[in-house]
Amino acid sequence: MTDPRSNSLFLYVQNLLGIGHLRRAAAVAQAAAAAGFEVHFVSGGMPVPHLDIGAAKLHQLPPVRAADTLFKVLEDENGRQIDDAWKAERRDRLLALFEEIRPSILFTELFPFGRRQMRFELLPLLDLAKEASWKPKIVSSMRDILVTKPRPDRNREIVETVDRYYDLVLVHGDEGVISLADTFPMYDELTPPVRYTGYVLNPIDTGNGKGDGEGEIVVSAGGGAVGGSFMAELARLRPDLPFADRTWRFVTGPHMPEEAAREIESHAGPGVIVERSRPDLAALIARAYLSISQAGYNTLAEILTAGTASVVIPFEGGVETEQRVRADLLARRGRLAVVPEEALSLDTLCTAMHTAVAARDNSIAGVDLDGAAGTARMLTELLEQA
Incomplete structure (x- = not known):
């Protein structure tokens, strides 16, 4: 010993x-x-x-x-x-x-x-x-x-x-x-x-702002275990959403069930990229024009650092409440836009996406x-x- x-x-x-x-x-x-x-x-x-x-x-x-x-x-x-x-x-x-x-x-x-x-x-x-x-x-x-x-x-x-x-x-x-x-x-x-x-925060290497994700709409769900539903709905609505002319990149996460990932892929058309996992997801989000994601701790901390325009759809399944609480706190500070998953629709997404882009230069001073x-x-x- x-x-x-x-x-x-x-x-x-x-x-x-x-x-x-x-x-x-x-x-x-x-x-x-x-x-x-x-x-x-x-x-x-x-x-x-x-x-x-x-x-x-x-x-x-x-x-x-x-x-x-x-x-x-x-x-x-x-x-x-x-x-x-x-x-x-x-x-x-x-x-x-x-x-x-x-x-x-x-x-x-x-x-x-x-x-x-x-x-x-x-x-x-x-x-x-x-x-x-x-x-x-x-x-x-x-x-x-x-x-x-x-x-x-x-x-x-x-x-x-x-x-x-x-x-x-x-x-x-x-x-x-x-x-x-x-x-x-x-x-x-x-x-x-x-x-x-x-x-x-995990260290973020943005590659000097060049590379995948630059100017894109990046849709992600962390590990993906519970993100399939909202991502599939986004993929289905994408042609009618703002900024549909930009490249959209869906990163499903390594833990997303295969059936959910295939449904997202089934809605992918021209200008849409679907990937299973990206170790550099934080850098993709940092380079993006707009991030659409859940409201997990790591994702929102990275968004605060990168200053990327952001729409969040908090996970509220089971007994989970923390994502909604965190998202609402930051939304009240004008830093991002929140769409509750039960309210997800073409209209709520359109409003949130325009709000998020307009607020992209807002910063939250003094947050450690x-x-x-x-x-x-x-x-x-x-x-x-x-």
Whole structure:
């Protein structure tokens, strides 16, 4: 067994449906490695091609995903529902990895504010870390907006877990835009410090503004797991929408079901490009004349940085509310146009597209967009307090 590393980071992330959590965690891993941490990137979701974690070391657990937007049923990579034996085997692998690495910081992305489905392995991991002789620091991180828990007992469970195990809570957002207190009703009962890192961005290389996407209408849905419906409707309406004479590029995402992707392709005519995945999607959006997308954390953070005109159609399926909250906050600042998915029509899209282009030069002053470096700095400060 090795000695504990004085600057090692054990970063656990579990994506279940989309890829936003994974991409945000990857940006944190890059920044932490650049700041001198030995980063171990422990991923429990389906692998994503071309994920850039910088100098971090990837540890892929047996992957699991949600069967639907309710997140109640979990499946393995072959579509089989996981059982207690599967859970026990993955838990044991995770605990063995932690004991092998002996990190100075255990970092759980979203848990315990989310990913309750993973308690079977995360609570044993937290117990192991809490009892470890080398006393690692324990950190929870989350995006800017939480999905509000309707049951008070679930919120009480979160508070008790945070207070029992954690030394620090990091919010990857800007308190000036939205506070954790706005979406977590028991915020005042949290004992560990809560710090705001700023919005976490993946580095964007726009190629000096030249290349694919330049002057185009770029339609995207992140990983694509839940974007098929709105993208197919856009493809169908495209000939009658504004800027139909421009090139339209649909990037369906690596996790979009084949049937949904084929439907989008069936509506593609002259001047339409349909692609399954683009590792440089952020750069495409930065070069675009107009972006039409869902309102996930990473996409909107990239839009804020690039200044691209944007229409967003927030995902609101299942229990998800965070995309609509985030989109409405930015729309009120005049930075983008929102079309609720249930209101998607030729008229609402036409209005939103013209509004977005007219607002493309609007900026939001003072929003902290340096969250990856901010996270690395706060982790360093945490170790220095020891």
